[in-house]
Amino acid sequence: MMPVVALVGRPNVGKSTLFNRLTRTRDALVADFPGLTRDRKYGQARFNELEYIVVDTGGIDGSEQGIELEMASQSLAAIDEADVVLFMVDARAGLTSADEAIAAHLRRCQKKTLLVANKTDGIDADSAIGEFYQLGLGDIYQIAAAHGRGVLTLLETALAPQLEELSADADGEDDAMADDEDELEFDDAMLEDAMAVIDEVIEEDALPFEDAPIKLAIVGRPNVGKSTLTNRILGEERVVVYDMPGTTRDSVYIPMQRDEQDYVLIDTAGVRRRGKVHEAVEKFSVIKTLKAIEDANVVLLVLDAREGISDQDLSLLGFVLNAGRSIVLAVNKWDGLSQDVRDDIKRELDRRLGFIDFARLHFISALHGSGVGNLFESVKEAYASATKRVNTSMLTRIMQMAQDDHQPPLVRGRRVKLKYAHAGGYNPPRIIVHGNQVKDLPDSYKRYLINYFRRSLQVVGTPIRVEFQEGDNPYAGLKNKLTATQLRKRKRLMKHIKKR
Ligand SMILES: Nc1nc2c(ncn2[C@@H]2O[C@H](COP(=O)(O)OP(=O)(O)OP(=O)(O)O)[C@@H](O)[C@H]2O)c(=O)[nH]1
Numbered sequence: 001m002m003p004v005v006a007l008v009g010r011p012n013v014g015k016s017t018l019f020n021r022l023t024r025t026r027d028a029l030v031a032d033f034p035g036l037t038r039d040r041k042y043g044q045a046r047f048n049e050l051e052y053i054v055v056d057t058g059g060i061d062g063s064e065q066g067i068e069l070e071m072a073s074q075s076l077a078a079i080d081e082a083d084v085v086l087f088m089v090d091a092r093a094g095l096t097s098a099d100e101a102i103a104a105h106l107r108r109c110q111k112k113t114l115l116v117a118n119k120t121d122g123i124d125a126d127s128a129i130g131e132f133y134q135l136g137l138g139d140i141y142q143i144a145a146a147h148g149r150g151v152l153t154l155l156e157t158a159l160a161p162q163l164e165e166l167s168a169d170a171d172g173e174d175d176a177m178a179d180d181e182d183e184l185e186f187d188d189a190m191l192e193d194a195m196a197v198i199d200e201v202i203e204e205d206a207l208p209f210e211d212a213p214i215k216l217a218i219v220g221r222p223n224v225g226k227s228t229l230t231n232r233i234l235g236e237e238r239v240v241v242y243d244m245p246g247t248t249r250d251s252v253y254i255p256m257q258r259d260e261q262d263y264v265l266i267d268t269a270g271v272r273r274r275g276k277v278h279e280a281v282e283k284f285s286v287i288k289t290l291k292a293i294e295d296a297n298v299v300l301l302v303l304d305a306r307e308g309i310s311d312q313d314l315s316l317l318g319f320v321l322n323a324g325r326s327i328v329l330a331v332n333k334w335d336g337l338s339q340d341v342r343d344d345i346k347r348e349l350d351r352r353l354g355f356i357d358f359a360r361l362h363f364i365s366a367l368h369g370s371g372v373g374n375l376f377e378s379v380k381e382a383y384a385s386a387t388k389r390v391n392t393s394m395l396t397r398i399m400q401m402a403q404d405d406h407q408p409p410l411v412r413g414r415r416v417k418l419k420y421a422h423a424g425g426y427n428p429p430r431i432i433v434h435g436n437q438v439k440d441l442p443d444s445y446k447r448y449l450i451n452y453f454r455r456s457l458q459v460v461g462t463p464i465r466v467e468f469q470e471g472d473n474p475y476a477g478l479k480n481k482l483t484a485t486q487l488r489k490r491k492r493l494m495k496h497i498k499k500r
């Protein structure tokens with residue numbers, strides 16, 4: 001699960017500056033959901049190999065009275081949902097009563113909190129931050145968000161447990177891949193041996209997806225009709241077990257069956273909590289939504305026909321694609337619209353959702369039930385596409401055809417050469433292409449190749465990841481994926497190669 005880092009502090013301490021620095025790292029995706037909680041911003045960021053979510057909680061102005069109330073309405077949810085809170089103070093401005101009020105609240109929350117003194121550039125930081133120890137939050141991390149100073153150390157500490165977990169997972173990677181192996185030359189016979197091992201690995205990777213229930217998250221911005229749709233689906237189907245959430249802000253996981261297929265519905269709307277205590281706080285939660293997307297196999301993104309496509313819809317869509325999840329789009333509230341209006345809406349969808357033309361689009365009415373049943377065909381299709389097994393020879397053949405149809409360009413007088421391709425994982429499907437000078441492949445050619453794979457494999461409703469590996473070593477793209485048996489085989493193979 002992606003950890004969540006919340007930035008908390010009074011206005012002007014530098015939260016936005018730090019947020020921007022963190023989310024700028026790589027593949028940043030920033031979503032604004034104004035009006036939900038005031039000006040909270042969400043971004044996806046990456047530290048080394050670890051992906052995490054950053055939340056800028058917006059300023060808490062403790063100088064006004066009723067800070068508790070304000071925090072409740074605004075930042076409480078973010079703090080509650082966060083794995084770690086970075087409580088920022090301004091080293092130049094010194095300690096304020098607002099800082100004290102926020103600190104008091106954070107101490108009560110008993111959430112892992114790091115005290116971060118920002119703007120330590122160009123001042124005598126050590127003496128400036130002294131007074132902040134009064135806040136009773138332990139160590140103080142000195143940073144200058146504007147210049148990046150101290151930020152890496154801060155992240156290392158903030159995300160230490162998650163980073164540790166990640167490196168534990170990656171143990172054995174060194175075993176599986178020695179550096180000098182990158183330089184090895186593989187001839188055809190050796191490659192063939194290696195491919196057999198890779199196809200075995202890939203077979204095994206597919207097993208967990210077989211006969212497993214499809215985890216389907218129903219996602220969308222507030223008021224699009226998620227609850228109505230969930231009720232409609234469950235109303236038609238037999239609910240097998242009823243899973244109650246641990247906290248009010250968790251999604252509800254509901255097992256169900258339909259046409260012999262098992263599903264687990266991930267319900268982000270929290271329909272059954274309606275009218276209960278927490279309704280006033282906040283039903284819609286971006287973090288909950290992001291976690292549901294992360295945890296799903298297929299995401300059903302619900303749009304509102306009457307509202308058109310909003311930036312929030314596009315942000316959610318971006319998160320789904322970024323997470324590599326399969327997707328089905330449902331345009332809800334399709335009932336009672338005139339033909340003219342429907343035509344207008346379809347034109348707008350064409351225009352704004354052209355970039356995701358690989359996803360199925362359904363027009364439904366959750367209220368009346370029309371179109372709801374058909375969604376499941378697309379969900380199954382998307383899942384099947386995302387977990388479709390493809391062996392090395394098939395992928396290499398497709399890659400070769402693509403290359404024959406349209407050669408990679410010349411770069412500095414040399415032609416980029418693609419040699420072979422193999423699968424690297426599922427949901428999303430990963431295809432790893434080996435070749436020479438692949439780093440020089442222009443994006444346009446990469447897109448061409450992705451589309452070629454997509455058409456040839458008839459992949460619908462899921463993003464595809466195509467990765468490029470320089471050189472022949474077929475293990476380079478798999479790293480620690482090999483099992484013990486495969487490792488033995490691989491070692492034998494490597495010995496064999498090195499002898500020659
Ligand atoms: N000298 C210095 N100034 C900084 C640093 N980080 C931020 N600032 C400045 O501090 C001011 C406030 O920064 P923001 O990032 O907008 O602060 P914020 O906490 O997001 O403020 P709100 O959006 O009002 O909550 C800006 O003028 C920044 O340029 C830093 O590391 N050093």
Ligand SMILES: Nc1nc2c(ncn2[C@@H]2O[C@H](COP(=O)(O)OP(=O)(O)OP(=O)(O)O)[C@@H](O)[C@H]2O)c(=O)[nH]1
Nearest residue numbers: 222223224225226227228269283284333365366367
């Ligand atoms: N006309 C029409 N109205 C709908 C349809 N589906 C939902 N609605 C209405 O839209 C409003 C919002 O529906 P909800 O199901 O509560 O939406 P939600 O996405 O769960 O909202 P949050 O829980 O606030 O995130 C309600 O008034 C529903 O009656 C539909 O298919 N047609």
